[in-house]
Amino acid sequence: MESKVKELVEEVGGVSISNPDQAEQFRLKYLSKKGILADLFEEFKTLAPEQRKVVGKQLNELKQMAEKKFADAKETNSAQNGSSSEKNIDLSLPSESIELGSKHPISLVRASIVDIFTKIGFTISEGPEIEDDWHNFGALNFPEDHPARDMQDTFFVESDSADKWLLRTHTSSVQVRVMKNQKPPIRTISPGRVYRNETISARAHCQFHQVEGLYVDEGVSFADLKQTLYYFVQEMFGEKIKIRFRPSFFPFTEPSAEMDISCIICGGVGCPVCKQSGWVEILGCGMVHPNVLENCGIDSKKYTGYAFGMGIERIAMLRFQIKDLRLFFENDMRFLSQFKSVL
Numbered sequence: 031m032e033s034k035v036k037e038l039v040e041e042v043g044g045v046s047i048s049n050p051d052q053a054e055q056f057r058l059k060y061l062s063k064k065g066i067l068a069d070l071f072e073e074f075k076t077l078a079p080e081q082r083k084v085v086g087k088q089l090n091e092l093k094q095m096a097e098k099k100f101a102d103a104k105e106t107n108s109a110q111n112g113s114s115s116e117k118n119i120d121l122s123l124p125s126e127s128i129e130l131g132s133k134h135p136i137s138l139v140r141a142s143i144v145d146i147f148t149k150i151g152f153t154i155s156e157g158p159e160i161e162d163d164w165h166n167f168g169a170l171n172f173p174e175d176h177p178a179r180d181m182q183d184t185f186f187v188e189s190d191s192a193d194k195w196l197l198r199t200h201t202s203s204v205q206v207r208v209m210k211n212q213k214p215p216i217r218t219i220s221p222g223r224v225y226r227n228e229t230i231s232a233r234a235h236c237q238f239h240q241v242e243g244l245y246v247d248e249g250v251s252f253a254d255l256k257q258t259l260y261y262f263v264q265e266m267f268g269e270k271i272k273i274r275f276r277p278s279f280f281p282f283t284e285p286s287a288e289m290d291i292s293c294i295i296c297g298g299v300g301c302p303v304c305k306q307s308g309w310v311e312i313l314g315c316g317m318v319h320p321n322v323l324e325n326c327g328i329d330s331k332k333y334t335g336y337a338f339g340m341g342i343e344r345i346a347m348l349r350f351q352i353k354d355l356r357l358f359f360e361n362d363m364r365f366l367s368q369f370k371s372v373l
């Protein structure tokens with residue numbers, strides 16, 4: 031049997047396979063269930079144990095050799111097929127069109143707000159979305175257990191430490207960080223995502239975006255605040271838009287105000303968007319409370335400052351006449367693709 035195997039090694043080595051038919055003949059002859067190798071393995075079982083050692087090794091080598099030859103032949107065949115199908119590519123066909131993407135409306139409005147304020151010297155500051163109680167509330171003159179904290183329903187983050195951690199409810203927390211780390215004059219805006227534990231509806235969401243502004247220097251006055259916001263509104267909504275301030279309350283500003291703009295839909299005559307009042311509220315603002323300046327290490331006798339904060343969604347809703355806030359977070363392509371041609 032030993033010599034038979036040796037002969038076969040030579041025979042198999044000499045076979046040349048150049049097409050799929052020959053490969054199949056090779057498989058049937060040597061590797062199939064009724065092929066030569068299968069017969070040899072049957073015969074092998076009848077050998078005496080000492081012979082098996084020698085023949086077994088040779089037999090296995092023969093099997094491996096035959097299998098490799100068949101596998102190699104298959105590979106070359108399929109590679110040849112591949113290249114022949116490549117040859118069939120029709121280069122004259124028009125290519126698949128590449129769809130142009132669009133920016134999210136919140137990104138568009140954020141970019142234009144940033145652009146308007148950086149033009150007049152504001153820098154951009156960013157900070158963490160997970161904050162400690164002090165940066166979000168304490169430093170901003172919210173006393174412990176004061177009902178003013180309920181104005182901003184807060185998501186608290188579970189933690190083992192004594193510090194209370196939370197998802198920031200406004201980006202005023204970033205301004206605290208800036209005031210602690212920089213010396214006046216400070217003129218900065220902080221755009222970013224904020225979170226409030228609100229029931230989701232067409233007008234409210236548990237997450238939204240803000241841009242808050244801060245200017246601290248010697249002799250900063252409410253008149254500066256008004257003029258800056260007037261400039262912003264004219265750049266954002268056009269020259270015909272009027273503004274008005276209504277007294278309000280925030281723990282971190284004194285005096286505080288809310289600012290309305292004349293309704294951009296009806297021009298101030300009255301319509302459903304402005305609830306027939308002719309005005310729509312767009313932001314909160316005021317003079318930075320002296321306690322806040324002191325909490326952040328700024329001398330409140332020497333410096334004064336103003337601050338304002340607005341929701342980007344609100345501005346976007348007015349600007350693009352979007353009636354449901356939830357659309358911003360659903361990523362519905364039918365909604366998003368409408369912003370292709372904007373800006």
Ligand code: PHE
Nearest residue numbers: 200202314315316337338339
């Ligand atoms: N931080 C306030 C809010 O989120 C907005 C604000 C900022 C009001 C600055 C006054 C001054 O509602």
